[in-house]
Amino acid sequence: MSEPNKILELKGLGKNFGAVKALSNVDFELYENEILALLGDNGAGKSTIVKILSGYYQPDAGRMTMKGEDVQFENPHVARDHGIETIYQDLSLFEDLDVAANVFAGKEVVGKGWRKYLGFVDRETMVATARDAVSKMAINIPRIDSEVSSFSGGQRQCVAIAKSILWGRQIVIMDEPTAALGVRETGRVLDLIRDLKSHNLSVVLVMHNIEHVLQVAERAIVMRQGTRRGTVKIKGANDRESHDKIIQMLM
């Protein structure tokens, strides 16, 4: 138990777009039940890694293992089947639909008996499950049948995170979850991220804001121009040493 297990490992990862080397010989590892921050300037390769992890890009070089077994994500469905959920910066929510419809989008529960025959969704079960998922979270949703368009930024995050808790069995990747939020809501969303950890999930955060990273992440990988600059273990929100190290690597 001294050394935690790696849930996901990438070795010698490379990705080119024409003549542009987006990633060259990058190693990446994620431990079980860890909150990892992925930092770097624009063009450092963060989003390329995220897209490889979620199955949108195929790497040109390197190998990927999950819990020690070789894996290949040919498309986003395969990544999902491996229990990896991605929450994009735009959250991919349907504005005119309510919480249950959003949480179950594309994975609807079909009713039993004659309903199954007609392909009717089982709204009661979906609403109950969605309600259960959001009620345990640090941000509250005023009404489970409200349309998402009336929600605040934090409440939207709550819906997106509830979705990934339900469907992500292993890893949740979050792209800039705090980018568009105010101070109060940011605090709550960081709580939600800790919620993910308490559900035994591993979390990869793509973040710009170093203060937020220090508050929530346990480890940070810093990227620069398509290579891995270094790794920092974070001991808490007031860990100035890690803060300075990260700044140094980013420069």
Next chain:
Amino acid sequence: MSTETTTHSSLGQKDGIDWKRVLLSRELIVAIFIVAASLIATMMSPYFLTIANWKNILIGISIEMIVAIGLTIVLVSGGIDLSVGSVVALSGVTITLIFDAGGGTVLALGGGMGVGLLVGVVNGAFIAYVKLNPLITTLGTMAIGRSAVYIMSGGYALSSIPASYKIMANGSVLAGIPNLILITVILSTVFHIAMWRNVWFRKFTFLGGSEIAALRAGIDVRRLKLAGYVLCALLAATGGAVVVARLGSSFPNTASGMELRVITAVIVGGCSIYGGRGTVLGAALGVLFLGLMNNILVLNSVSVYWQGVASGCVLILAVLSDAIINRGN
């Protein structure tokens, strides 16, 4: 932080009916307008509240209602289809020509639906797979379709429809209700329930709500888009099959301009022009309301030239109320 969480918990997850949402739903608002307009019309004209007049109203709007179902699907999924009026006419003229050539009902109906399928597949393939703009694509197929109707009919009205076919629309199999009204009500109900509850039909709402989110939810958006345009064209072709049965002939200018009238009604009924929102029930109520207004204008001897003014004002009022409600949130 923990105290904050607990106070929020007490606010959370209210149950029961969200009355504000029900009261502000477009379906209810349009229904109230329909009742109000009917009350006023009853006071103004003794002919309004008669079975004969209501039969006229419902028969008059039935074709538009069938077309409105398809347009609801396309609009909800974030697209638009201007070719529906041409498809109605194209299906009608095809059916008439097949009867003219001695074909039977099955062949005629098959031919009508066949041209609908063809236009739907062309629209859908260009829009979904070649990623052409739906407005432009269907503007093109609208022009081509209408032209084809004139070419096929030689510009003449054709009326070689057998009586056995006409009876399908004008007869009655249930309690004296004209079949035409029955067909319309059944189709609307089936599609309304499907869009509301069926796993596959609900995907249209996802597609229109956010294409990228639909893609990420694992929906094959291209195939779904294609399916939407095919369904819309097939429903328009059904409208064409019904219109020739009702009139006993097909005219080259049948359903000319219908696409805009139906789009107006569907939007009045609460469909978003940006996709993601709308119901078949709302669309049907929108068609009924506009049909009712025209009927009231006619009963009060107002020139038919005023009908456009009335429906245009209703459309703008509907969109305006949307904007006001949204700004209120």
